[in-house]
Amino acid sequence: MLLAGLGSCAVYRPMQCAAPALYGKGQVELAGSCYFNKRLHGSVNYSPVRHVLVRAALDGKADSDDSTYTRSQQYELAVGTYWPVGEQVVLGALVGAGQAHSQVRYRPIETSFFTQYEYATRYNKLFGEAYGTWQLAPALQIGVAYRLTQVQFTSLTNLGQPLRLTAMLRGEPLVFARSTFAFRPGAERLAYVQVGLGGSALLRAWPGQLSGPESNLLASNTYLTIGLGFFPSMLWRH
Numbered sequence: 001m002l003l004a005g006l007g008s009c010a011v012y013r014p015m016q017c018a019a020p021a022l023y024g025k026g027q028v029e030l031a032g033s034c035y036f037n038k039r040l041h042g043s044v045n046y047s048p049v050r051h052v053l054v055r056a057a058l059d060g061k062a063d064s065d066d067s068t069y070t071r072s073q074q075y076e077l078a079v080g081t082y083w084p085v086g087e088q089v090v091l092g093a094l095v096g097a098g099q100a101h102s103q104v105r106y107r108p109i110e111t112s113f114f115t116q117y118e119y120a121t122r123y124n125k126l127f128g129e130a131y132g133t134w135q136l137a138p139a140l141q142i143g144v145a146y147r148l149t150q151v152q153f154t155s156l157t158n159l160g161q162p163l164r165l166t167a168m169l170r171g172e173p174l175v176f177a178r179s180t181f182a183f184r185p186g187a188e189r190l191a192y193v194q195v196g197l198g199g200s201a202l203l204r205a206w207p208g209q210l211s212g213p214e215s216n217l218l219a220s221n222t223y224l225t226i227g228l229g230f231f232p233s234m235l236w237r238h
Helices: 212-218
Strands: 028-034 040-046 052-061 069-085 089-106 117-137 140-158 167-179 191-206 221-230
Touching: 052 089, 069 117, 117 212, 140 191, 140 212, 167 221
Parallel strands: none
Antiparallel strands: 028 040, 028 221, 040 052, 052 069, 069 089, 089 117, 117 140, 140 167, 167 191, 191 221
């Protein structure tokens, strides 16, 4: 469900909010997407019992360029709940954890040609997310989600030198629309198309006073999203 990361060279790459489309026991949702910068994303969401969901997601980008590049690999696991409210609204929440490895190398346009950043990091993350969807029309669903993510760096370097930044807390909203091919949350569906707009903004960093190469890692970033979701569980029910 992703297509575009707009402008940031930070080593922290937010994964889009989950906002699963599950609404009933036994449902399985498969989703795949691509960011504008060629980063790929995939997830599996499953409801083993009513109102309970489990999630696994992978996200990554390969880059063969040696002079300027952005490379990342990450995953997350989560558990949560969802609650249909009437026939048109679903509310949900989940908590989870993940790990990532990221590398970025670039020269800032606004500085000297000799200035270069080459970041490498590994980090763990914990997050909590709340979301809601509304079936606005027979084939249109809109939604919002908000995620709080605690990032804990296990290693962080620039040009091979360790940096002082150890952790940060970020707020990550998402607004989206889905073509669901169903009128209400309780109706069966086979697939959907999703587009959305999301981002990540710093709420707090540890230690608090950072400058130079470290301050570059605190910037906000924004992404546009487009992707597909599929419900294989619908096929084996019939």
